[in-house]
Amino acid sequence: MTANEAAGRPDLTLVGQGPTPAPGLDDLVTAVRAVVSKHADWRKTSQLVADELRTHLPSPEILTAEQRVGDPDTHQSHLLHAEPDGAFSVVGLVWRPGQMTPIHDHVTWCVFGVLQGIEYEEVFTLDEGSDYLIEAGDNSNSTGEVSGFAPPGDIHRVRNVGDGTAISLHIYGTDVSRIGSSVRRYYDLPIRAS
Numbered sequence: 001m002t003a004n005e006a007a008g009r010p011d012l013t014l015v016g017q018g019p020t021p022a023p024g025l026d027d028l029v030t031a032v033r034a035v036v037s038k039h040a041d042w043r044k045t046s047q048l049v050a051d052e053l054r055t056h057l058p059s060p061e062i063l064t065a066e067q068r069v070g071d072p073d074t075h076q077s078h079l080l081h082a083e084p085d086g087a088f089s090v091v092g093l094v095w096r097p098g099q100m101t102p103i104h105d106h107v108t109w110c111v112f113g114v115l116q117g118i119e120y121e122e123v124f125t126l127d128e129g130s131d132y133l134i135e136a137g138d139n140s141n142s143t144g145e146v147s148g149f150a151p152p153g154d155i156h157r158v159r160n161v162g163d164g165t166a167i168s169l170h171i172y173g174t175d176v177s178r179i180g181s182s183v184r185r186y187y188d189l190p191i192r193a194s
């Protein structure tokens with residue numbers, strides 16, 4: 001059990017046996033590899049990768065039928081690809097209705113596209129004294145929508161607000177299978193309206 005699980009916070013750690021053959025991902029991986037190799041800054045890289053994910057957004061069948069069912073206990077993360085040099089990795093997330101992440105931020109840039117359903121994102125900022133979080137906006141991402149972001153300023157919480165299972169593809173600027181998660185920190189703090 002990880003420290004986060006022990007504290008009652010579900011980890012974003014991966015399930016399964018590592019990279020699985022994912023037919024249909026080849027064009028996306030080739031395109032992302034090309035733009036990541038430009039070594040632009042994180043924000044620019046996230047924009048370039050988002051452009052490629054919009055062009056090469058796969059169907060939910062990128063995951064197996066078993067993976068697409070989800071898990072009643074928590075949302076699931078399935079590693080679909082990890083670059084050998086650690087430059088990026090591709091993860092499929094499956095959310096049952098109502099499932100959500102803890103409030104967290106990330107160790108690197110992230111780009112995500114919704115393959116099925118709706119993902120609702122709440123964004124927060126940390127007050128100067130780091131005593132509480134301030135609501136900073138929200139986004140509702142429907143099937144087919146792609147977004148990207150880069151730290152700092154990426155404190156958020158994501159949940160499935162739809163009636164059915166939601167599926168999304170996330171691309172991170174690191175090999176999450178090596179470091180165990182894309183999360184830099186979890187924020188268990190009071191929330192204040194902006």
Ligand SMILES: [Fe+2]
Nearest residue numbers: 104106156158
């Ligand atoms: Fe996140």
